[in-house]
Amino acid sequence: MDAQLKRGLLDVCVLAAIRQEDSYGYRIIKDLKPYIALSESTLYTVLKRLELAGLLTVRTSEHEGRLRKYYHITKAGLGRIEDFKDEWREVMAIYQFVSKEDPER
Amino acid sequence: MDAQLKRGLLDVCVLAAIRQEDSYGYRIIKDLKPYIALSESTLYTVLKRLELAGLLTVRTSEHEGRLRKYYHITKAGLGRIEDFKDEWREVMAIYQFVSKEDPER
DNA sequence: TCGGAATACATCATATCACGAAGTATTGTG
DNA sequence: CACAATACTTCGTGATATGATGTATTCCGA
Numbered sequence: 001m002d003a004q005l006k007r008g009l010l011d012v013c014v015l016a017a018i019r020q021e022d023s024y025g026y027r028i029i030k031d032l033k034p035y036i037a038l039s040e041s042t043l044y045t046v047l048k049r050l051e052l053a054g055l056l057t058v059r060t061s062e063h064e065g066r067l068r069k070y071y072h073i074t075k076a077g078l079g080r081i082e083d084f085k086d087e088w089r090e091v092m093a094i095y096q097f098v099s100k101e102d103p104e105r
Numbered sequence: 106m107d108a109q110l111k112r113g114l115l116d117v118c119v120l121a122a123i124r125q126e127d128s129y130g131y132r133i134i135k136d137l138k139p140y141i142a143l144s145e146s147t148l149y150t151v152l153k154r155l156e157l158a159g160l161l162t163v164r165t166s167e168h169e170g171r172l173r174k175y176y177h178i179t180k181a182g183l184g185r186i187e188d189f190k191d192e193w194r195e196v197m198a199i200y201q202f203v204s205k206e207d208p209e210r
Numbered sequence: 211t212c213g214g215a216a217t218a219c220a221t222c223a224t225a226t227c228a229c230g231a232a233g234t235a236t237t238g239t240g
Numbered sequence: 241c242a243c244a245a246t247a248c249t250t251c252g253t254g255a256t257a258t259g260a261t262g263t264a265t266t267c268c269g270a
Contacts, residue, residue: 001195003257004227008110009199010257016203026218035199042257044220049256066218066265085204090106094114094140098121099190108228108255115228131247147228149249154227171236171247217266226256237246 006036012084014046015055015077022059022070047071055080111141117189119151120160120182127164127175152176160185 013036017028029043038046050056055077059070118141122133134148143151155161160182164175 001192002113004116005113005192005196007112007227007255007257008107009196009203011109012203013199024218026216035195035202039258040219041221041259045257063218064266068218081203087106087110088200088204090140091110091114094118095193097140098114098117098186099193112227129247131245144229145248146230146250150228169237173247212270213268215266215268218264220262222259222261224258228255229253231251233249233251235247237244239244240242 001036009036010038010042010046011050011055012081014043014050015073015081018056018071018073019078019081022072024068024070028071050077106141114141115143115147115151116155116160117186119148119155120178120186123161123176123178124183124186127177129173129175133176155182 013032014028017023017031023031025040025043025047029038029040032038047056047058051058051071053076054074056074057072059072061068061070118137119133122128122136128136130145130148130152134143134145137143152161152163156163156176158181159179161179162177164177166173166175
């Protein structure tokens with residue numbers, strides 16, 4: 001999908017992916033694949049940003065000899081999702097404006 | 106509204122604003138105000154980008170002693186709006202995913 | 211057993227882009 | 241006469257998505 005359209009959705013998508021249970025990089029990418037494609041470099045940039053913003057916390061844990069970083073959503077992270085939902089009304093108004101048919105042409 | 110969310114909407118908003126009839130910078134800003142706020146510097150950046158992409162054409166014309174640049178949407182510009190509408194299904198799927206309630210928490 | 215796919219994370223450079231700040235110039239208004 | 245509104249332009253900055261590249265381990269099939 002269009003890279004620009006994606007920008008506003010990426011952060012909340014990642015937050016939504018770890019909302020039900022803590023998750024880690026590789027799994028987040030696979031879980032989001034049906035909705036939005038993102039590369040590893042993008043994901044880790046997003047995760048770093050969200051951590052700095054206090055929207056999630058990180059815990060490193062060993063899993064079958066391999067290190068894994070588990071990401072856990074915070075209250076602020078859940079709040080971010082709620083804010084997104086509130087903003088959606090504005091987005092839908094814009095969509096209506098853009099997509100309405102134009103009988104004069 | 107959120108700057109990131111805005112990114113995917115700005116170009117099509119401007120195209121939609123000149124779809125019914127040719128318009129010019131100042132008026133586009135006023136017409137879009139109910140939907141999306143944008144500064145002059147942003148608008149002229151967008152207009153330049155859309156012109157380079159062949160989505161609109163420009164015509165300079167004098168109006169009461171002042172120069173005005175009128176912007177006219179092209180076939181490709183109308184096509185861009187149609188593409189946006191097509192992509193909206195994906196966006197709505199993402200919205201559903203993000204906004205769905207989560208009974209476990 | 212050997213090699214490649216999958217898993218898992220990290221870093222760097224680049225290109226795109228929204229926006230504030232500042233500037234130029236004219237018309238209308240109190 | 242000063243100030244707001246109209247109208248367009250340029251510059252610098254910060255945010256950010258992404259490809260390329262690198263490191264390291266586990267698992268599976270030939």
